[in-house]
Amino acid sequence: MDRGLSFIAWLGVLLILGLPLLGLIPIFMVGLQAKAWQLLWSDPQFLPALKLTLFSAGISTLWSLILACALVFLFYPSKTWQRLQQQLPIFLAIPHAAFAIGLVFLLAPSGWLVRLVSPLFAWTAPPTWLTTTQDPYALSLSLALTLKETWFLLWVMTGLISQEWLVKQSLIAKSLGYSAWQAGWQILFPQVLKSLAWPLLAVFAYGLSVVDMALILGPSTPPSLAVLAWQWFADPDPIQQLKAQVLALVLVGLLVLGAGGAYLAYKFLTALWSKPSGRRQRTSVIRFLSPWFSYLLTLPFWLSLGLLLLWSLADSWFFPQIVPSRLGFATWQQAELEPLLMTLWIATCSVLISLPLALLWLEWGKQRQAYLYLPLIIPALPFTAAQYQLALLLKLEGSLSAVIWSHLAWVLPYILLVLTGAYQRLDTRYLLTAKTLGYNTWQACLYIKWPLLLRPIMAAAAVGFAVSVAQYLPTAFIGGGRIETVTTEAVSLSSGGNRATLAVQAVLQALLPLFAFMTATSLSRWYARQHPGLN
Known part of the structure; x- marks a missing residue:
């Protein structure tokens, strides 16, 4: 039976993650054609789009790292930290597209912030000279990516700083006269940075290939590289298709170059950290500003959610009305x-x-599973393009089954990411005891191991649900415009639809993950009450 379950686990992983690699072959073959590269290089949109993409992806990755570390070093383990941890699941659950739409309602020339100050300047119409969203420098897109990814990195760092040896080192540094801020940056940061390598690569890869947020907040003339490739892929012209496939390879190349640059920067910083000055720095300014810092990072989310809800209920809301x-x-x-x-x-x-x-893979698959996270650490566009090539080959493009299959490439890695830690921490003696009582591995997992892991299993299910809800690129690409979800509907309406209708779809998109997490929590608590001692 174990062999059969192992076969099912391997077959499932190969169908979900292995098959799309076959779709990369035509894309790599196009990359060998000099004509395709010449066409891309001669396109007037390529270089400006390249600059915008590198700026938005690079600056958002850097600032999200700085802000996440600042939150940890300033507030851990205070009451403010506890409040941030309570809000963290909500901020993580909000889909990128819904947050971007909320930011448009907040920052646009006709947005709430401009309405708030309009009486001071006697504005009766949105100022035409003000470009706060879809600006030509991708500043609003960079801001949105920074705010969203800060909370992802904070979630990752929460697991790292809970390690006992890091806490001890921080306490020793404070006892030697270092402030919490200085101890964080000079002692904790050099040690956790190496563990943040893969999450940072995932953040950079997402910034390179994000399409939904770029369509909502990014510039359009020219757009980002991912949006440009998406437009070319949707064009039936063979020349545009050639350029799109080469551009998908360019995104992979940028990821590799970014990783190489980050590695060199890490080596340089390591050399600097090896010679600490030992000076105790005054942090009076930081102590003065720190109470406001957490609000600067949480308020945009709450204001965006509030504006989404208000717009969805607004029968009449003209500029410059504040409500x-x-x-x-x-x-x-x-x-x-x-x-x-x-x-x-x-x-x-x-x-x-x-x-x-x-669950089958964690029990009967291979223990080392880094390659299963490949969709999370490479730009989404090349991988989705590979899925599309395979769907075309199998004549499944535009079908519901193909869209579900395309979502699995992101849902499965995230579920594994949530489950792996809890799975490894569970005492192996439970399984050993069950086997000595005559249970085989399947029975021991079904009746003992998995019930003990119900809480992380339900959390993983909620995360997987939220990931699927947020998928725009696979749905639009593989679905060919024939499969409409709240995400694709919200993004399409953001280009010029009715604001109230747009807000309804964005609210639905934001509520679905929250509903999934609430359901998972409720089921876990109910099961714990029914089976005391298991959770």
């Missing part, structure tokens, strides 16, 4: 439910396939 003149449920009553139902179906199917497969 709607009339509220109602007319937009909700007219909202299309098909995208919501489709999203629920795709996300549920993705979790029901990925979660059992992840």
Whole structure:
């Protein structure tokens, strides 16, 4: 039986992550054609798009690292830290597209912040000279990426700083007269930075290939490289298709170059850290500003969510009104439910396939599984393009089954990421005792091991559901515009649809992951009450 379960685990992983690698072959073959590179280089949009992409991806990765570290070094383990930890799951669950739409409602020339100051300048119409979203320098896109990825890195760092030896070193540094801020940057940061290498690479890869946020907040003339490649892939012209495939390879090359540059920077910093000055620095300014720092990072999320909800209920809200003149449920009553139902179906199917497969893999698959996280650490566009090539070959493009299959490439790694730590920490003696009582491995897992791990299993299911809900590129690419979800609907409406209708779809997109996490928490607590001592 063990061999059969191992075969199922390997087969599932190969179908989800191995098959798309075959789709990369045509893309790499195009990369060998000099003509394709000449076409790309001669396109007037390429170089400006390259600069914008490198700027937005690079600056957002750097600043999200700095801000996440600053939150840890300033507030761990204070009451402020506890409040941040309580808000962290909400900020992580908010899909990127919903957050980007909320930022548009907040920062746009007709947004809430401009409305707030409009009485001071006697503005009766949105200022035409103000470009706060879709600006030509991708500043708003960089800001959105920075804010969103800060909380992802903070989640990663939460697990790192809980290690006992790091806490002890921090306490020793403080006892020697170093401030918490100085101890964090000079003692903790050099030691955790190496462990942050893969998460930082994932953040940089996402910044390179993000399409939904770039369509909502990024410039359009020229767009980012990912949006440009997406537009060329959607064009039936063979020349545009050639350029798109080469551009997908360029994104992979940029990731490799970025990783190489980061490694050199790490070596340089390591040389600097090897010769500490030993000076105790005054941090009076930092102590003065620190109470406001956490609010600067949390307020944009709460304001964005609040504005999404207000706009979804607004029957009438004209500039420069700070609040709607009339509220109602007319937009909700007219909202299309098909995208919501489709999203629920795709996300549920993705979790029901990925979660059992992840459990089988952790028990009967290979222990070393770094390659399973490949979709998380390479730009999404080349991988999605490979999936599309395979769907075309199998004549499955535009089908619901192909869209669900495309989502699995991201849902499965995230579920494994959440489950692996808890799986490894579980005492192996439980399984050994069950086997001595006559249970085989399958029975021991089904009746002993997995019930003990129910809480992380439910958390992994909620994370997988949220990941599926947030998928824009695979849905739009593999679905060919025929599969509509709340994410694709929200992004398409952001280009010029009714704001209230857009807000409804964005609210639905934000609520679905929150609903999944609440359901997972409720089920875990209910099971714990029914089976005391298991959780």
